[in-house]
Amino acid sequence: MSPTTFSVAPGEFVAIVGANGSGKSTLAKLMNGLLAPTAGLVMVDGRPTTGTENAQKARRAVGMVFQNPDNQLVATIVEDDVAFGPENLGVPPERIRERVDEALRAVGMYDHRFNDPHYLSAGQRQKVAIAGILAMSPDYIVLDEPTSMLDPAGRRDVLRTLGTLRRERDIGVVLITHAIEEAAGAERVIVLRNGRIIADGDPHEVLTDEQLMAEASLYATKANRLARRLAAGGVAVSADLITIEEVAQALCL
Amino acid sequence: MNGRSPALGQYYPAKSPVHALDPRVKLFLTALVVIGIFFVHDMALLLAAAMLILVLASAARLPYRWLAGGLRPLLFILVFTFFIHVFFTPGEVLFGLGPVTATFSGLRNGIFYSLRLTLVILFSSFITGTTTPVQLTEAIESIMSPLKRFRFPAHEIALMMTIALRFVPTLLAETETIIKAQKARGADFESGHILRRARSFVPLLIPLFVSAFRRADELALAMEARGYTGGEGRTRMRVLKVGTADIVWLAAGVVVVAALVGASWVI
């Protein structure tokens, strides 16, 4: 990655988009101290992430969920896996139980707490992974392409869970994805290309910039492409609509 | 999924006093009983031990048929042991069969030793039938933990066992998929002489290894992200606690085994 500067505020919902190889995963791992920057600083809550103690604190504050639902779970029982994080942090046993139950309820997997993760769907496994992070009481969650290996039902489930978490807990969410439709729902979108940030702003500005998106090897959403075509054809719709719902709304007013 | 756990014997889910016992106590008792049985050389005592199994089975709510089913994979060894003793023990001849002769003492020994082996297998089924693999690894970790003082990686070994258990079904499923995918490309894992067949496994083993290493990599990263730094300073959500029931069973078990062994010395 080349020198990059940006920040994420508490409670924000930021999407980071880019093609494969643009540096998205590297950026993710820098955010919680899994990787140390070779230049510059990564700071979490005002503290740098380098050094063992700082890295630990960073991981407590910034949780991370990865792409492959399978390769994040360590236990044969859902609740045991969710307990893994708090156990690592040295949380007292009774408190762990509370946190685990609460995290599982927050993602809607409490009824599955005794199940073997192998027999859950991929979407359910991702929710268990999210619960495992929630149980660590993070201030931010970074999700590195959490839905790319899921079917549409699983994807909806995970995104809905994220929405609920943001509303109810004020956790900052950084969603790394190459599905532009997912990024359209964010407050802010950052575009990566070859290890550089080439845009950082409102999705309606960033995701509608044709040249920018092409540069980043990304496509605008179908809704946006439609809106632009209609606008060019004389229809009274704005060219910066990015979701199907927005287009429907605009056409029927 | 009902009680099938391919990795560590079969678990039979039920609510029984035996299921609820501390797994460490069960491990200890199983070891004690299995060792004790080998001191028994009197048929009557052996039959008494067999009675014990029936009693235990009902206490543990394990169906007799299920228990008997646990013998099936080892049936060959039992039968083999029986016949070895029947035909190769010197003594009074029962009947001849070509080059070998069966003897009365052979018959008696055959029954005794195969019965003893059967009992060992059945007693072992009690622990795997009433204890989940997770409980067993917790028990092993707990038992090993005093050794941490001597730099013994008790926690790491227990974690390795847990992770291995977790991934066995996943890797098995992947193996199946890779076999099918290579078959779709004309791979033949069945025919040919032994060397050829060994080589035909390369397209199965290499992808499996690559996949396993990739999983390990990703898992390690995820564990680190969840604050894992080794066993130091870790707490556990579930703590094994020995209760009154455990102590009672422990005492009873020790007494019974002592009685069995003692009786064998005397008789």
Next chain:
Amino acid sequence: MLVELDAVGYTYLANSAVADNALNGVSMAVDEGEFIAVIGATGSGKTTLAQVMAGLLRPDAGRVLYEGADIWRDRKQLPQRRRLAGLVFQEPERQLFEMTVEDDIGFWPRNVGVAAAEMPGMVEKAMTAVGLDYEAFRGRSPFGLSGGEMRRAAIAGILVMAPPLLILDEPTVALDPVGRAGLLERMKKLNREGTAIMLVSHDMDEVAELADRVIVMDKGRIVVEGAPRSIFSQGELLAKLGLELPQMARLAKLLADKGLALRSLPLTLGEMEDEILSALGESPA
């Protein structure tokens, strides 16, 4: 009739908490040069169907016919017959194992006894079809490629069979937008050049864009089949089966709910544009 399933049933021994991956009374066919898509929720049996069609799983009931012949009647012919249908598994890059891309793609030819002299030509053709330059990639290790390249190399390993029917099980999962678009283009091209394609997918936009015919599965049975326009007009049925609509169909439904009715269901951007323009009283561009 290239490949036909006649009342096929299949049951797995193992169960999973997701669904029963069995097939039950499935009858369907793929014609030469067709492009069909199979959709269904996870656990509906799509993957099992693909594997039965490819001759990898033997059905418990019914027949699998390749050009009219029951492939399981004469077992010895089976490996020969398998080249009628090539199956690209999900995440096919998992099957790569050789030291070089060329050797890996050459796995099938070697297995069926293709003459050494013919192999480079076949491998090159397969690599070109997936957009991997022969000279540049043939000697490289498959494990040193990027994710997208690995997937293409794996697909080439099936294309080298030159199968009249190519079955792809979720081929675009985890690919980025450019990778996905590239793969879809290549599938279109293959189909235009005569290869029948059966696409198992949960991406409805792909299906809407590419398929001549869509088969909808649920719990091991075929629920309905037909042209994409007809299938995607049945929004309620699809929702009940846990399936989404392609984006343009979703938009059409939203518009209809708000009172803007379209003449026919658009499946592509262009069609949607025309429909909206005419619905608003403007002439199509």
